[in-house]
Amino acid sequence: AQTVTQSQPEMSVQEAETVTLSCTYDTSENNYYLFWYKQPPSRQMILVIRQEAYKQQNATENRFSVNFQKAAKSFSLKISDSQLGDTAMYFCAFRLYSGAGSYQLTFGKGTKLSVIP
Amino acid sequence: GAGVSQSPRYKVAKRGQDVALRCDPISGHVSLFWYQQALGQGPEFLTYFQNEAQLDKSGLPSDRFFAERPEGSVSTLKIQRTQQEDSAVYLCASSFGGGHTEAFFGQGTRLTVV
Numbered sequence: 001a002q003t004v005t006q007s008q009p010e011m012s013v014q015e016a017e018t019v020t021l022s023c024t025y026d027t028s029e030n031n032y033y034l035f036w037y038k039q040p041p042s043r044q045m046i047l048v049i050r051q052e053a054y055k056q057q058n059a060t061e062n063r064f065s066v067n068f069q070k071a072a073k074s075f076s077l078k079i080s081d082s083q084l085g086d087t088a089m090y091f092c093a094f095r096l097y098s099g100a101g102s103y104q105l106t107f108g109k110g111t112k113l114s115v116i117p
Numbered sequence: 118g119a120g121v122s123q124s125p126r127y128k129v130a131k132r133g134q135d136v137a138l139r140c141d142p143i144s145g146h147v148s149l150f151w152y153q154q155a156l157g158q159g160p161e162f163l164t165y166f167q168n169e170a171q172l173d174k175s176g177l178p179s180d181r182f183f184a185e186r187p188e189g190s191v192s193t194l195k196i197q198r199t200q201q202e203d204s205a206v207y208l209c210a211s212s213f214g215g216g217h218t219e220a221f222f223g224q225g226t227r228l229t230v231v
Contacts, residue, residue: 004159043206045160045222091159101173103148105220107159 002027006108021077023092031097034075039089121223138194142211154206199230
């Protein structure tokens with residue numbers, strides 16, 4: 001079974017600054033996906049960024065980038081130039097690349113990010 | 118519609134009452150998922166459909182939980198004889214294909230059992 005751990009229940013950052021959210025995971029599998037989802041008060045989970053484990057290059061999406069350390073099983077999210085609209089819960093998630101249960105997402109407990117004006 | 122639609126958005130049920138939660142996936146999406154999100158927690162997998170076939174129901178917490186997708190489109194999650202521990206947000210997601218395609222989530226139904 002896979003587990004995902006987010007050790008920072010809450011974080012805050014000044015508007016326009018940079019913040020890094022941490023995530024570690026545990027799996028015995030070699031091929032998988034990792035995700036960061038954003039959940040604003042509207043409750044809808046929105047995909048922020050996705051990383052395939054077989055890719056060494058870290059994924060980036062505009063102001064969002066990840067630091068994927070496969071050997072350490074670490075997957076942190078960096079948000080640059082933080083904006084008020086980034087205020088939300090952020091969830092790290094894991095999914096197997098193939099095989100039984102590969103459609104299932106396993107989520108961490110989340111980090112509540114507040115962007116302060 | 119353009120996204121995954123869930124109804125109702127809020128539901129208050131008395132303990133022991135039966136409830137039905139509806140999910141309308143994105144048109145053409147083959148895969149449909151239900152997740153349960155307790156307060157302060159991340160979502161947890163409940164069940165998975167591919168078209169009308171329920172391929173995995175291993176996450177359903179008890180036999181009081183039942184999900185169906187009879188025509189391979191709209192899905193209903195039914196909870197019988199609700200209990201306080203059933204209070205949670207129930208999220209539905211759909212994806213076009215299998216595991217390599219992105220899942221899109223609805224806004225969830227917040228169920229409160231009193």
